[in-house]
Amino acid sequence: MIFQELVLENFGPYKGRQAFDLRPGESQQTIILFGGMNGGGKTTLMDAIRLALYGHRAPCSTRGNLSYSDFLKQCINRQAQDASIELVFRQTLNNEARPTEFRIYRTWNQQISNRDILRIQENGEDALDLAKKWDERIEDLLPLGISRLFLFDGEQVGELADQDTLPQSVTTAIRSLLGLELPDRLAADLDVLTSRKRKALATAQDQAKLSEIEQRLEAQERERLSIKKKIAAIQPKLDKAEEKLRQAEERFLSEGGKIAAEKTQQEQQLQQARNKADAHRAALREMAGGVLPLALIQPLLQQAEVQAQQEIRQQQLEVARELLKERSENLLQFVKSLDLEAKQLKQIRSFLAKQDKEISQNVGDSWLGSDAETLHQLTNTLQYALPHQQRVAAEELEQLEICQEEIETIERYLATAAPPEMYDKLVQQVRQAQTEVVTLKADREQSHRLLEQMEQAIARTRQELMDYGKLAIDRKNDEHTLAAIAKVQDTLKVFKQKLKLRKLNQLEALVTECFLYLLHKSNLVHRVQIDTETFSLSLFDYEGQPVPKHRLSAGEKQLLAISLLWGLARASGRQLPVAIDTPLGRLDSSHRNNLVDRYFPQASHQVLLLSTDTEIGKAEVKRLRENRAIAREYLLKYDRTEHQTRVKPGYFW
């Protein structure tokens, strides 16, 4: 880093716009020399640089306990309303070919609320983002802690060596300068990270929920398996039941069908036989209305027939008696005429007489009183109708008996044969098999449904787990991180220790070298030791015996402090400008010469010296000029009448 230009406007005693060119010269011309009497504005310059760089964080000499805004107001020149500081510096960033130029521009006025207005230009262009983050950016370029060791007051530095324990600000600066705070910061960051992760892990509710989900998923998975097993177990049973049903149905079709067919056939035959029997009975009943009852009284009717015949013959004879008599007469006449023998005639006469007698004798009772027609009917009935009817009836009866036998046979068959039970049994078997199949199928269906439900539940749980999965991963990561952090912390401790030792050894060597370089009593001190914790300095002589500090003079102490700073600057490896206020207070001439000759030109690539006329006096400035170490000279002249400082090129002499 190289300061290029500092512009002050109405800042402190500087009224109006005052510009300082701070660029070092070519080759070894590293020193920019400011001369000024006490109260002339030297320290103000230093404050301006600090203020420009760090704003409200700047450790300014006159600030004290003032608030930043009050401090700013106080910094405004009494004859002005607003003030501004501009600081330009160049910095080569990350080994770039050309250095980057930063211009810090702070401005404020009396009506300021609490802050200044900051503007940053990078290579001549406004960088708004940079202005917002400037506090962080400057920490990269020139950390505030370190700045104390580069922009320092020579007199105050002298006290450093005098003190047994260094102030906190200084030890912090040393630490950061040596890069020792990096592991600390890392450790602190790790602690923060640890607590954050711990907190994340401490969300025990989520964790419980997660493990609950995992357990649930496991249980559901188990249940799913058991259902699957159940389904697998049902299948063979179902197959078996279906086979059984098929067989039962087959048997039912073959045997049951036969039985049913037979039964129907038998029943049909039975019905037919019954119908036939009924037909026969109807025929018989029909016949009952006919002549059949007369069969009961056949003998009576036969007797009556005889009587009727007799009666009718008698009637006929009655009717024919005269005719017969006449005919007999005629016959006798005729026979007489035939000239027959008397004997024969007598025979004929006796025959006829006999006939007549027979006829007259035959007359019996005529009580029946039947006529010829009735007789005819009677005879006809007795001889033809009745026997015929009897025959027909007998036939019918016979037929009926046959039918009856048939009916009985069929009924006996139907009664004795056990087909109905067999049939029932077959039907029952089929039904049983069907029921079993249906039950098993229902079982299977239900199991399938359960399985489906379970799978859905598992999917849901999986989703839930997925949602929580990120959490789980985070948790695992966190656990891993925590474990790693512990290890890293241990490593860091070791690293810190080793780094510190290494850096301190380096620093010790450099400080010793610088101190011996600047000190003219080269036999007094052989080695400078720096305490690892407090960074306080101890001195040892050639015999290795400690040299008590009170044996050192005030000047020697200041040199020791400067050596420390110088050593630190070299040990840090940073290319930073050095600004020294009151550089040579309390030093005797030989020490002054040593500093002037050996330290100032080589302290850095840019050295700002703010001196009174007694510190860097005529002789010293002459020596510096002779050594061609000075790049520029400014004289700060305070005008008491106008209460302002004027800047002029050149020095007192």
Added chain:
Amino acid sequence: MEPPVDRVRISQAAKDQLIKLKRVTKIDQWNILCRWAFCRSLAEPTPPSPVAIPADSNVEMTWQVFGGEIADLLIIALKQRCYTDHLNLDVETLATQFRLHLHRGIGYLAATPNIKSSEDFITIAN
């Protein structure tokens, strides 16, 4: 021929018996059953006991309905029977004998244990 009665009247007791016969034989005509009953009684060698027979049922029919196609033959049979039984053949006697035979026959038929069907009825005539 002169019928012994113009109308055939049945007693209540005989009617009940006929109802039973009707049920058993499934012959549902009074006249046919009565014909059989009359013949049945005539077939018995002994003459019927002379008892008083009331005509106290609502069953009655004309002689022609009773006798049907064998009405005349039944008159002859009755006369022959009365003759055989040495009874007078006057109208009065014939009428009485008819009623006696008819009712005795109904009683016999109703009391015959073998008659359980139509065919049993016919069988007695063969």
